[in-house]
Amino acid sequence: MAAKVEAAAELLKTLGNPQRLRILCLLVEGERSVGQINAEVALSQSALSQHLAVLRNQGLVQTRREAQTIHYSMAESPARAVLETLHAIYCAEPMTRP
Numbered sequence: 001m002a003a004k005v006e007a008a009a010e011l012l013k014t015l016g017n018p019q020r021l022r023i024l025c026l027l028v029e030g031e032r033s034v035g036q037i038n039a040e041v042a043l044s045q046s047a048l049s050q051h052l053a054v055l056r057n058q059g060l061v062q063t064r065r066e067a068q069t070i071h072y073s074m075a076e077s078p079a080r081a082v083l084e085t086l087h088a089i090y091c092a093e094p095m096t097r098p
Helices: 002-015 017-028 034-040 045-057 079-091
Strands: 061-066 069-074
Touching: 002 017, 002 079, 017 034, 017 045, 017 069, 017 079, 034 045, 034 069, 045 061
Parallel strands: none
Antiparallel strands: 061 069
């Protein structure tokens, strides 16, 4: 159980950064290229690269290369359910009533 608690604490530490959480909210909606992510978050390219590296190292995102473009998407992991729930509560656009 101790190892699982440590893993959960590490996940929460990673999610505790607002910029990384914003990136993950975008990726829950679907795959995006680095350029598309950069256009939606207010970060320099080097800062974005560092955040994406943390997310990759934690196993939260995966990459796909298409020529010179790198695409990011959510990795299949136990944390995905947590991220989808956070997205539904905090990131999704509210539905409007007719």
